[in-house]
Amino acid sequence: EAAVTQSPRSKVAVTGGKVTLSCHQTNNHDYMYWYRQDTGHGLRLIHYSYVADSTEKGDIPDGYKASRPSQENFSLILELASLSQTAVYFCASSDPGGFTGQLYFGEGSKLTVL
Amino acid sequence: GQQVKQSSPSLTVQEGGISILNCDYENDMFDYFAWYKKYPDNSPTLLISVRSNVDKREDGRLTVFLNKSGKHFSLHITASQPEDTAVYLCAAGDNQGGSAKLIFGEGTKLTVSS
Numbered sequence: 001e002a003a004v005t006q007s008p009r010s011k012v013a014v015t016g017g018k019v020t021l022s023c024h025q026t027n028n029h030d031y032m033y034w035y036r037q038d039t040g041h042g043l044r045l046i047h048y049s050y051v052a053d054s055t056e057k058g059d060i061p062d063g064y065k066a067s068r069p070s071q072e073n074f075s076l077i078l079e080l081a082s083l084s085q086t087a088v089y090f091c092a093s094s095d096p097g098g099f100t101g102q103l104y105f106g107e108g109s110k111l112t113v114l
Numbered sequence: 115g116q117q118v119k120q121s122s123p124s125l126t127v128q129e130g131g132i133s134i135l136n137c138d139y140e141n142d143m144f145d146y147f148a149w150y151k152k153y154p155d156n157s158p159t160l161l162i163s164v165r166s167n168v169d170k171r172e173d174g175r176l177t178v179f180l181n182k183s184g185k186h187f188s189l190h191i192t193a194s195q196p197e198d199t200a201v202y203l204c205a206a207g208d209n210q211g212g213s214a215k216l217i218f219g220e221g222t223k224l225t226v227s228s
Contacts, residue, residue, distance in 0.1 A: 040220055102163065
């Protein structure tokens with residue numbers, strides 16, 4: 001049973017529209033992350049969170065907001081979607097207490113902005 | 115700038131040969147070094163990781179070498195097989211103050227030809 005689930009798995013949005021990507025984990029992990037994948041760029045960290053009701057900026061936070069209403073849930077919000085935000089987005093969780101460099105990833109959410 | 119860099123976007127190896135994947139990093143404070151494997155349309159999965167207090171770790175056909183003075187680590191895959199064909203992402207990070215963040219490289223696409 002998947003421990004990190006993302007929704008939607010695929011979405012087409014219009015430029016200027018609002019997009020919310022959701023992530024739910026059952027790992028009981030404190031840390032959650034949002035990365036985006038682009039060809040030639042690997043995975044880039046957008047936002048992360050180490051406790052409910054608190055989020056931190058990653059390396060490319062511009063144009064994105066994040067929300068962590070509970071330990072299990074972490075959302076990525078694009079208030080005004082742009083063409084350049086077309087990408088695959090991955091959510092992940094980790095256990096910082098036993099951190100070994102392992103992140104547990106969701107299946108990914110493919111976002112296309114037209 | 116790119117904190118973690120994979121200079122080779124692609125690599126082709128004959129079946130049975132040794133695949134060597136390389137990664138350079140900039141931050142002296144990185145304490146965790148990892149290699150992830152990613153198939154198309156799948157999420158990344160951890161292959162192997164090391165902490166900064168070791169310079170080599172073996173796990174079956176996989177060996178990670180860490181050169182801290184050179185800010186470089188590599189993944190060696192012996193007896194390469196067609197099913198090793200995938201994108202390999204290196205990652206480095208630290209857990210200072212419980213931040214547990216990983217920064218990924220751009221990825222190297224490995225093709226093992228039979």
